[in-house]
Amino acid sequence: MKNICISVTLRIVLFIALAIMVFDFLQVEQKFIQMDRGYIEGFTVQVNTWPGALMIAVLILFIIANLIHFLRMRKNNNTDIRDFITFEYDSTDERAVANTRKAISYAFSGILIYSFFMIGSFMFIPNYFLDYIWYPIFAVASIPISGLIIYAISFTVLQRA
Template identity: 50%
Template sequence: MMNMSLTVILRTLLYASLAFMVYDFVKIQQQFELMKRGYLDGFSVYISKLPGQLFIVITIILLLMNVIQLVVVKKNKQAKIKDYILPEYDVSDERSIEVTGKAVRISFVFILFYSFFILGSYMFIPNYFLDYIWYPMFSTASIPIVGLIIYLISFRVIYSR
């Protein structure tokens, strides 16, 4: 259970750091576009290294967790290697298979509804994309983040029953 929480937190941080990395790039593109249209005469640029470094560190940690989990599953003689799905998936617990399936279905349904409303909200701000460039960037990044959080919550609620 702790392994699952750690994995979900790491994946959430991975999506957030990727969104911040892309935001820096898109912000510079926005400034060039505003300068091309005559709204700006010039601008200064500051790009933080932290989101990129965080992205690389989290990716390495997730890869290491996957390799370690694969080795642990391979050593377990009762578990089949094809049962390995994710680092948070516990192949030694029979109940975890059913709980994982239910939690994935719940989070998938939530992602479908959430993404429908998030993407639908874009039609209210098309003229403001140059001014509010952060909105589509971070709202799109929030879709998998919210899905992972719903997955974690639903797994814990179903598993505790």
């Protein structure tokens, strides 16, 4: 259970860090478009390095977690390739494999439903690029995050049942 919490949390933070990094870039792009259309006369740009540093730090943590898992699995001589791919569960446990299959199908269904509503919500904000630049970025980033949360919750519930 601990591994799934670590794995899902790192993946969610990775998506959030990527969205923050893209948002920082698109703010400058938004100012150029506003200046080109005559909404503003000029603007100043302050380059923030922390979104990129956050993205790299989370990516390094994710790689370290996978390396630790890889080194643990390598000690066992009768490991399968599936053991190296994800560190959420033990692939030798048939119950965990079946629960993962169910949790992934629940997460996929959740992603489809959530995507439908997120894409549909774009029509309520017609000028989102100029006025609400944060909305499409974080709405799109929330789609895989919702799937990861549904996966973690359903896997945890299925393992405890």
